[in-house]
Amino acid sequence: MEIYPMCVQFPATSFLFHRIPSSQTTSFFLPCFRASNFRQETEMSESESPNRMFIMGMGFVGKFFAQDLKNHGWAVSGSCTSLLKKKKLEEMGFDIYLFNANEPELEVLNVLNHHTHLLVSIPPLVGIGDPILQHEELLKSRLMDGNLKWLCYLSSTSVYGNCGGMWVDEDYPVSPTDEKAKARLAAEEGWLKLGHDLGISTQIFRLGGIYGPGRSAVDTMIKQEPSSEIQRRRASRHYTSRIHFADICQALRASIYKPSLGAIYNVVDDEPAPRIEVFSYSWDLIDKKWPGHIKQPVFRNEAESCSTRSLREGKRVSNVRIKEKLGVRLFHPSYKSGLKSIVDDMDNPFL
Template structure:
């Protein structure tokens, strides 16, 4: 589906009195449709959801931060804008009023906080008297902090411990307040660790990738909540047409298993499918660390509200199901 476009100079606001411009191609407005979603940050979750909604006739638009990704997303049929949240483009913000649904998938940044909520007044003025009726902010279960291994539901007191988790909670509050000011209830999805095709323990083993900082932090945890990207999309799609009764939902699977257990299972699957593939050895646990560890971040996150109120039946209730589906889709490890 094509839309009219203009070429011009997009003005970015900078803190202070400086301005700079960048020549970009901007859509005047999305095509007329009853279902129009704008995704602030078309990352792993956003792209997966976008493909599903696009196949159902939705107009899907969003933002990314580089030309290569923009071209890839446009080739998929999406309307995409290059966007720097620190220097928001007024033209793009003005387009928001034409959309019925708004997914926020941009994480906070250390030293800055939520990069978009710095410009809350601009966003608010863009959305007033617009078509917006649904806003979902993708947050993290890290806002609960260390719960000593307890089962945590959405009514459990939040107690973020590190700076990023504190900023996550502040972002939740900021987007929630903005939605209420616009006259509708927001959705806050607290996600576990996200995995799926091309982003899993199997992919890490096959590609011999070093562990991410997040993975390293979780190495010695007894519990790590996670969720397959397809189940996140299930939960999102369950709320799009029918507003749920609550605002906050934990989006996790049924099995908060330790990371080492997940990687052991992934290794067995890889070795079974491709015997002889030379994999790096799994990291050995340092028993002294395990025995004396401070259980920071330890919690078992409940998904009962998601199941009962959103009607989500998990496609992948545990990592075993999720990893099996991922390896079944991979034809070659190279």
């Protein structure tokens, strides 16, 4: 099958669940199959599909990416941590295996060599490390003579540490400061080594703060729940990079059609911003559409708390590489676009 780079224009309503007014289209670069081959692939049943993705950890991102692939004729399997999630995902048409990172069962390793692509979306555990790479030699033996040709590990921009507000790209020296970030970096190195040993396309995605429908500042404000410890720590950062799940998914698809050996990509939007600014904008959107339901003090208390202490500078993460190397054109270049799309598509949550 030949692959040709070209500019493709899709109706925005056809990509994932990302809706834009029907008068608009969303353009982005993806290498595309020759037309005849593309028709054959999309008309092919999943059982006959040459493309078989296994998503290790079908959480927020994995679930939507799986559905996008399925819509394009892929066979998709994956893992989750509970019987309830397993049942829901199976009802969506996926083959699902239970996998608990704290007590990993090796049975799931036996099915990986039947897949052509592997996305790893399970965070490492402090003191233990990556739960899959604990069994690196066994995993390597399972995959050595298998069908796997593409591997991607979802990491985090936390591996850069606190960079004093500087712009950082993928070549910036990593300096994780907490144990979770150090475990992330160790997992990155482990997956890159495994991919190298297997001789397959391997890429690392360093993600900013992930958001989307059901998981955003808008949803937090509507629920009016107290901030978690992690959210309070984020509030003290002057800069935080974010990424909408639809843009993670399009970057993943782009990397499948432009594979590389050991590439690292920052997957973030164009506009790093403090959490208070994001919550203020969220309140404006909510109050404009459903006036009077949420009072500003819900987030002003947090803003006043932050103003009494110096903000940690954090870092501004550059996304130039995903644009230049993968041809990604972000659906949501800033949190403003992403949050507005969430509110525009939301039914009245106060009824």
